[in-house]
Amino acid sequence: MSDARSEAVGKEPVAVVGIGQTKHVAARRDVSIAGLVREAAQRALLDAELSWSDIDAVVIGKAPDFFEGVMMPELYLADALGAVGKPMLRVHTAGSVGGSTALVAANLVAGRVHGTVLTLAFEKQSESNAMWGLSLPIPFQQPLLAGAGGFFAPHVRAYMRRSGAPDTVGSLVAYKDRRNALKNPWAHLHEHDITLEKVQASPMLWDPIRYSETCPSSDGACAMILTDRAGAARAPRPPAWVHGGAMRSEPTLFAGKDFVSPQAGKDCAADVYRQAGITEPRREIDAVEMYVPFSWYEPMWLENLGFAAEGEGWKLTEAGVTELDGDLPVNMSGGVLSTNPIGASGMIRFAEAALQVRGQAGEHQVEGARKALGHAYGGGAQFFSMWLVGAEPPTT
Amino acid sequence: MRPVRDVAVVAFGQTDHLRSTDELSEVEMLMPVLHEVLAATGLRTSDIGFTCSGSSDYLAGRAFSFTMALDGVGAWPPISESHVEMDGAWALYEAWTKLQTGEADTALVYSYGKSSPGSVRDVLTRQLDPYYVAPLWPDSVALAALQAQALIDAGETDEPALAGVAHRSRADAAANSHAQLSGSVARGEYVVRPLRTGDCPPVGDGAAAVILAAGEHARGLCERPAWIRGIDHRIEAHGIGVRDLTDSPSTRLAAERAGVFERPVDTAELHAPFTSQEVVLRKALDLGDDVTVNPSGGALAANPMMAAGLIRIGEAAARIHRGACDRAVAHATSGPCLQQNLVAVLEGDAR
Numbered sequence: 039m040s041d042a043r044s045e046a047v048g049k050e051p052v053a054v055v056g057i058g059q060t061k062h063v064a065a066r067r068d069v070s071i072a073g074l075v076r077e078a079a080q081r082a083l084l085d086a087e088l089s090w091s092d093i094d095a096v097v098i099g100k101a102p103d104f105f106e107g108v109m110m111p112e113l114y115l116a117d118a119l120g121a122v123g124k125p126m127l128r129v130h131t132a133g134s135v136g137g138s139t140a141l142v143a144a145n146l147v148a149g150r151v152h153g154t155v156l157t158l159a160f161e162k163q164s165e166s167n168a169m170w171g172l173s174l175p176i177p178f179q180q181p182l183l184a185g186a187g188g189f190f191a192p193h194v195r196a197y198m199r200r201s202g203a204p205d206t207v208g209s210l211v212a213y214k215d216r217r218n219a220l221k222n223p224w225a226h227l228h229e230h231d232i233t234l235e236k237v238q239a240s241p242m243l244w245d246p247i248r249y250s251e252t253c254p255s256s257d258g259a260c261a262m263i264l265t266d267r268a269g270a271a272r273a274p275r276p277p278a279w280v281h282g283g284a285m286r287s288e289p290t291l292f293a294g295k296d297f298v299s300p301q302a303g304k305d306c307a308a309d310v311y312r313q314a315g316i317t318e319p320r321r322e323i324d325a326v327e328m329y330v331p332f333s334w335y336e337p338m339w340l341e342n343l344g345f346a347a348e349g350e351g352w353k354l355t356e357a358g359v360t361e362l363d364g365d366l367p368v369n370m371s372g373g374v375l376s377t378n379p380i381g382a383s384g385m386i387r388f389a390e391a392a393l394q395v396r397g398q399a400g401e402h403q404v405e406g407a408r409k410a411l412g413h414a415y416g417g418g419a420q421f422f423s424m425w426l427v428g429a430e431p432p433t434t
Numbered sequence: 435m436r437p438v439r440d441v442a443v444v445a446f447g448q449t450d451h452l453r454s455t456d457e458l459s460e461v462e463m464l465m466p467v468l469h470e471v472l473a474a475t476g477l478r479t480s481d482i483g484f485t486c487s488g489s490s491d492y493l494a495g496r497a498f499s500f501t502m503a504l505d506g507v508g509a510w511p512p513i514s515e516s517h518v519e520m521d522g523a524w525a526l527y528e529a530w531t532k533l534q535t536g537e538a539d540t541a542l543v544y545s546y547g548k549s550s551p552g553s554v555r556d557v558l559t560r561q562l563d564p565y566y567v568a569p570l571w572p573d574s575v576a577l578a579a580l581q582a583q584a585l586i587d588a589g590e591t592d593e594p595a596l597a598g599v600a601h602r603s604r605a606d607a608a609a610n611s612h613a614q615l616s617g618s619v620a621r622g623e624y625v626v627r628p629l630r631t632g633d634c635p636p637v638g639d640g641a642a643a644v645i646l647a648a649g650e651h652a653r654g655l656c657e658r659p660a661w662i663r664g665i666d667h668r669i670e671a672h673g674i675g676v677r678d679l680t681d682s683p684s685t686r687l688a689a690e691r692a693g694v695f696e697r698p699v700d701t702a703e704l705h706a707p708f709t710s711q712e713v714v715l716r717k718a719l720d721l722g723d724d725v726t727v728n729p730s731g732g733a734l735a736a737n738p739m740m741a742a743g744l745i746r747i748g749e750a751a752a753r754i755h756r757g758a759c760d761r762a763v764a765h766a767t768s769g770p771c772l773q774q775n776l777v778a779v780l781e782g783d784a785r
Contacts, residue, residue, distance in 0.1 A: 102497035113672055115672075123670070123684070125667050145534075145535050285514055287512060300512075301511060305512050
């Protein structure tokens, strides 16, 4: 039937023309959930110089509904996000959700279902207790072990043993990300007196993860306006173009799973690079916003994403390659280690990658960034979503 | 929305819907259905281009409940997969979108819900405005009763007519071996006036799965594919005080966008958990008496939360597959008093 037709037409190029975030903080007691998301959405519209009536559809994501205690919050948020009379879709893929949500929105444009889409992700952790939300046991099923740190610490230890990395690498990442956050006005943690010694002296929470090597709990939202080629031509500021995007999942627990470098992460990155025509990620990608909720995940993901050979990721970190002024800057915004509204954290990675190639990242801009990777993961390191954005439109 | 690429439902499976399934985990409930649609097409999970599911943590009573269900798909090696915290009809919409991009040619869609562990009337209050409405615990039957009373007050229906909807649905369900309630069901006592037990859906557990395929792939997998000629969904304001509960403008708009009104349909599968909601949907979709409505018995015969909408699409498709229907409209709803509605037009090839 129409296979020939669709292949002749091809995918519509997708452009990011508007980005908005809230100032992320521990508790936004001055706004409701609706007020929080509307703030980010309005900033994205302002950036794109569009109004609510220009939006054809809304795609919203967040982490579990138990985090705020609102079941299917898209129903309640329809009015606040100008979605009345429009399609509204709610994505939930665990910690990777912010990235997945952006990809679902991008597919609506790429598949020519809609011309201009608002996508948004949020978490208002102060409304409830995320630790409680993650700790509801069900008989005969494996729970996520009361919080994320306890689940991930053994895998960090496995990485250290496997790679021979010195135990100082984690603190280097935390020190770097917290300094980067000082250049990002939206970041939650602004630790003006941060020193490497302070990170190393902070209490041990889940050995080998120290207090200062963990993410905070934040209230915040992130929004993006995605549009087609015609929409991009009207955009007042340079767009970021989506060159590739993918999601991959694997089971939580099974004997063959490599928790240090999950196959789903490798496959997801490979798919994105294939779509984007990237053959040497280390050379061709200028900046990376990766999901690093515990500092050691930077060297681990450097390997998983193909920026370093197995066991070599920590050497890039130690050599300063991932610093803001390094050869492959990672988490220029301060990353999840400085800002973690859980459901929004993935979308912030995607949005910060887009800011970089638009040249709109302000003080944490990587000079001349042309291609940037946004990365998110979730669950028991089992759900992955990534996109690669560029300053130029995709050629294929 | 009218598709760039032709995509069809090529297989549909559902569980028997039961009041309680204490002995089954969600994965155990889901797996036979997944195997059923895979067997029907001869596909293995490794052949599937994209997988998407719908479910709700609030029914499971724990966060990330869908991660365990994913294990039941046999998700190794890693698969391209996503999840919506919505009815499976919206998971199907996300999968359909993915097929529109050309990045996949086939998709597996599934959804499930177990309402039996809790009180679903109470649970659904948690989806209301958390600051002003949810603290009052207005339950789903009470809200539907407001809608039913508004319809009666507007002269659009009356209690005997609503009883007629229930009677027809449950009589039709006698031919549906998966239905939870069928045959003669008494009007019953008032639950919340004017709704009686007969006007309300059964509370139950169940799962469903669908396989989608694009273009020639569909023809290779199914003798008579159910082509999705159009699919669209729209949401309305949350506050029921600002809505006209006797109408469903979101359904009408979605139907327009999906192309429902361009040619007559012979079948409609409507996700109307309450008899009164069928009245609203018939009007919004402009369905005449010549249209066969809910031949499966609809949500009044089985309403597994999160799957009942996907089942409407599946039931419509299955009728096309077996030649009982040529052009059908399928509808799914979410939220109080039909707040959010999805409409799809399904067609079989001309015979």
